[in-house]
Amino acid sequence: MRRQWTLGCWEKPRTVQDVLELVLRSRGLEANTFLRSDLSLLQAYLSFRGMDQAAELMARHIVGGSGILVVGDYDCDGITSAAQLDLFLRDIGHANRRVILPTRAEGYGVPDRAIQEASDCGLLVAVDCGTLDRDAVAAARQKGMDVLIIDHHEVVPDHLAPATVLVNPKHPDCPSSFKEFCSAGLTLLFLTRLRHALNGSHGHVPLDGRYLSLAALGTIADMVPLTEGNRILVAAGLKALNAEAHMPLTHLQRVAGLQGRVVKAGDVAYSMAPRINAAGRMGDPVQAFQLLTAQEPTTAQLLAEQLDRINSERQKGVARILQDVRTRIQTADRRTLVLADPSWNPGLVGIVATKVQQEMLYGPVALLGADTPEARVYKGSVRSVPGYDVHRALSRCRDFLVQWGGHKMAAGVTVEAHQVERFAQRFEEVAREAAADLFVPKGRIDLELDLDLVGEELYAQLSALEPHGMDNPAPVFWARDVVLEGVRTFGRNRAHLSFQIAGHGVPAVFWNGADSWARHLKGHSGPMDAVFRIDWDDYRNRPRLTLIDLFPEGLSVVPSQ
Template sequence: MKPARRRWMLACPEKPRNARDVMDLVLRSRGLGPDVFPPIDLALLERYLPLRGMEEAAHVTARHIVRGSGILIVGDYDCDGITSAAQLDLFLRDIGHENRRVAIPRRAEGYGVPLRAVEAAEDCRLLVALDCGTLDREAVTAARRKGMDVVVIDHHEVILDRLAPATVLVNPKHPDCPSPFKEFCSAGLTLLFLTRLRRALNGTHGHVPLDGRYLSLAGVGTIADMVPLTGGNRILAGAGLKALNGSAHMPLAQLQKAAGLEKRPVRAGEVAYHMAPRLNAAGRMGDPARAFDLLTAEDPEAARRLAEELGRLNARRQKDVTRILDDIRGRIQEGASGRRTVVLDDPSWNPGLVGIVATKVQQELLYGPVVLLGADHPDAPVFRGSVRSIPGYDVHHALSLCSDLLVQWGGHKMAAGVTLEPDRVEVFARRFEEVAQQAEPDLFVPRGRIDLELAPDLVDRDLYEALLTLEPYGVGNPAPIFLARNVPLEGLRTFGKQGAHLALRDVRSGVPAVYWNGAASWASKGPGGGPRPADVVFRIEWDDYRRCPRLNVVDLFPEGIPLQQSPPPPF
């Protein structure tokens, strides 16, 4: 079984004549004005700082620092939470505040502030929860009863009647938050918070520069958490990438080296696909504190060993993901016809990996909301799992309609975590499917957005370099996709494992192209021999071997592309 073929929509009907036209039309068709697509200028972050609770959080924290209070930092176990905790720990280290401790919960404990960390923090008078805490009533209540102030810096969905009793909550998703930009992740919010904390300290602990160390951590967390790279996130990600490429933070430089990125320019894709998975592998395969230890390491040799350890964990993670996906592939083929959702469980599945697998299920098997559940050990009393949604389908709302069947749940519109008793999986799967059946059918057909038509003979170095100014690419700002009609393509050679990939060339313009995993598709579309005309959907990338731009073929239509007339999908 494979998802239905993507339906393509053309966002801009105008045809460019040169590179400047291309840039103007892409920006216009995406609605990327200066508010959504600001220059990467750190001074512009000031406009995003009117966040509910931000000033109060800074003053509460500054008061405890001046008193010398014990401070407990809790960060979530993913890349966003760990880079947030690393920033605050680094700041306290820089100002000489030694009375601090850090707790990174293991995935087996479930999402949120772990109660055991609060109970063990006898000498702490302040808890700072990063990337968690908004709805963590039990742990936050326990901390308040012990006389602790609690500052929560988070970006998860806010449910007003379930809010934890924090001293102060900083969360742009709170309905009373005046910030016009709601899409910061916690790593970005933490950096903004540190600018206000530094000001609240009013020079009592010297002036700590929030330099490339902090910027690189905030940038990695922002890119890794898949938040839209527009508005303030564009500035944070862009500044973070600049710091990364300048080797501003030694531990991240060691991670880059271990990931084979030492001599390559690091862009958002390298962070998302090579660096962040290594940081996340610590929590998925063992103890997330190992990633925190790397990001706060002061000794280069210790950082090198930790980076290599995370690389080994990531390799194990990749093998386990392949095994789980192969298992699911057989189970879905047995009977997914007509369904809009997938809900599967297996006590042998690692709960730390099922979120990654859920995304692959959507890409390869069934395009719709996916819930995969595993267990911490074969006799565990509950299943824990991950939920992944599709654009336009609010999975947070869907889970709220099933909440009576869940032990614990929380997350975003596009992703969530759940805890479920094994004997309730079947009834939950039925209800979850029933909710999805009430949504519009078109949501469950994958759609693709083409920015504009572009003749291959316009693809040159000038255009490639102009498009680089649109980076960093990611959620909310993907790399532009173009359409060229009736291109005479010549298949040159297959390459890669089992000859899965195909090198091509546009016979008219001579522009090279590559069709990743497209060799079988090309062979099925007609006999070999001379050039074949086709409508080509493509991105533009750099060919290191030829030292020129090339077409990265996304889809191919020898029969002509059947463009849809409905509005293009959101990013």
């Protein structure tokens, strides 16, 4: 799928110093505000509806010695949120606590067994779930428990759970100007207010690098925008990770092959977070929670190695499902895809849905699996594309859904087997009402760049824009009339390309570019236009180009909106 490219800034930089200024200008950002990432700036993000009441509620239960039950989701955001709360309660010496994480087989939300197993607790704290869990929360309240919910999923006002206090920036009455914190970030901010509410009764507990690194891990993994408060939090968390502030995560870094490297947001997203998520996807998320809260290095090392093995199995499962999808997919004249198979692991289909969007169909994708081959109910994941609110689309398909929930870009669904075709039809009909332009892949170039400017100085300048992620991607550049030399394939299945840029001596890679090269570019020896990022080559210890697209016919761009 070829992308449509837009150009953010038409002015071409003359010096290395011009590049950062023009990238910021192309994105409509001010250097003196965007480039600041002091932790003290998070103070401006504490005006959440219910935050102080939530802190006071939990403080009362702590001081009173109540049993406290923490329930998190089974993904990295939920697990890191639960781990932060458990660490805090451990740090202040509150032993009367327990943590329960649902399995994917139990489904999203507060599981029934949590209420049964912890009915003696006075407070239930639900993190990364709970907003719409009306039945479970009502059952807890009936047993005399207070319920505190810290969540970031979409709010449906008429379906809110009857919590004692709900903290969710997406609540229509929440005054917070920034709505995009995930639960790991919200939990860290909540702990600053809880510590204040305790007023020194349990000593001064530093919310140090352990908490910051966990909050950053959950934030990066949940793919929320890395802007404003999230950018500040992640920047601090990455510093803590690189300082090895939290021993369990140091062991996770080692099994992920990150030892001795400067860990960046992309390393967390592609190497660390998948190993945490693998536990919930393949079995029991408690294994990941045990790692994140481990106190002994030997225990942490064993658990990290265990998660690494689980992640390898996860990768094999994803490859099998992706191959199944390739043999079944029919995208002619369709904007959406819905496929179900009882042999697919429901914990893996979300990963496959994202890959399908990247390789086969740029549009909303819903893939459904089942807990057993004989199951009459499918569970699955839905992934959307920018600009298309899949949560709203699913609300219009609710007649065919047993359960659904999530946010604009991703959601989970449960569908009875006999309703899958009807759901697929309605899902497509709703997408047909949207603007056709939403379903064309697009890319945004920050500015045109002369390759003579590429070097260590430019790389250092651009590092000020990190951490990169959703809504703050790494800068993308365009160079005209480049000539490739020394092209060779490498990697598994010889899928990647490595080469030099003639006349510049700049090394470059084109990940998964071998197929495109063989089909479209191999016979072209003349100059081409290139779209690329500037990354660091650990092997050569110097900057390199990471190619995104090549255009032998020249690139035609249009202004960004």
